[in-house]
Amino acid sequence: MSSRDISTHEHAERVQRYAMALARHAGVGDPDVLDAIEHAALLHDLGKLAIPDRLLDKPGPLTVEEYAQVKQHAAIGSDLLLGMGADGLLAAIVRHHHESWDGSGYPDGLRHEDIPLGARILGIADCYDALTSDRPYRRALAHDIATGMIVERRGATFDPRLTDIFLPIVWRLRPQPHLHVVPRETRARELCRAEATGQ
Numbered sequence: 001m002s003s004r005d006i007s008t009h010e011h012a013e014r015v016q017r018y019a020m021a022l023a024r025h026a027g028v029g030d031p032d033v034l035d036a037i038e039h040a041a042l043l044h045d046l047g048k049l050a051i052p053d054r055l056l057d058k059p060g061p062l063t064v065e066e067y068a069q070v071k072q073h074a075a076i077g078s079d080l081l082l083g084m085g086a087d088g089l090l091a092a093i094v095r096h097h098h099e100s101w102d103g104s105g106y107p108d109g110l111r112h113e114d115i116p117l118g119a120r121i122l123g124i125a126d127c128y129d130a131l132t133s134d135r136p137y138r139r140a141l142a143h144d145i146a147t148g149m150i151v152e153r154r155g156a157t158f159d160p161r162l163t164d165i166f167l168p169i170v171w172r173l174r175p176q177p178h179l180h181v182v183p184r185e186t187r188a189r190e191l192c193r194a195e196a197t198g199q
Contacts, residue, residue: 008045011129016041018125021173022166026121032089037118040093044122047077047094057136074098075107093118097126100157120159124150124166127157132174143174 019041020034028034048056051073055066062070078095082088096110096119103111105123131146141149147167154163 007133008048011133012042012045014129014133015044015122015125018128018166018170018173019122021169022121022125022162023118025165025169026162028117028121033118036087036089036093037121040090040097040118040122041125043081043090044077044094044097044126045073046080047073047075049080050076059136061137071098071106089116089118092116093122095119097122099123101159102156105157115159120162124158124162128166128170143171 016038019037023034023037028037051070055062055070058066074095074097078091081091081094093116095107096115099105099108099110099115099119101112101115101120103109105115128146128150131141131149132143134140147170150158150163151167154160
């Protein structure tokens, strides 16, 4: 993965740092669950190896068909891990890290506590880093804009309790932000793509 795209590797390391901090602050004490979250954070984009670069690096908006293809990466990554003999919890976290609290996510439309706790944690960490990192289709967003977008999706995309725990701790965990202001009307589109691609 890192040989294909070093930015993906760096993204995974940052997501791992955010996810582990959130898990500990949320009171996750089971060492097996913590281990699964730690490894899932590094491997959550494994399925992107099966997604064409022309989609992942596309500078403009994705078409409906392209968006559907990109969304397959979560299930593909999970299947790859299971095929390699990975732990079932690890594979489940990778599969479900794009599910939404309200059931509108993918690949299985799970909602609330039906979404594995590790996947709910990883989803928040992944989205925050996606928003605050440079991507082919936009510059990195400032911390305040990114957290504001996450707050807007609290209780819809994201577990509200975990969101409330994450926001106060991410400030001290984040690297120096790249300041970039985007018009408010573009925020929903940027969040949607960030959630779909982890970019």
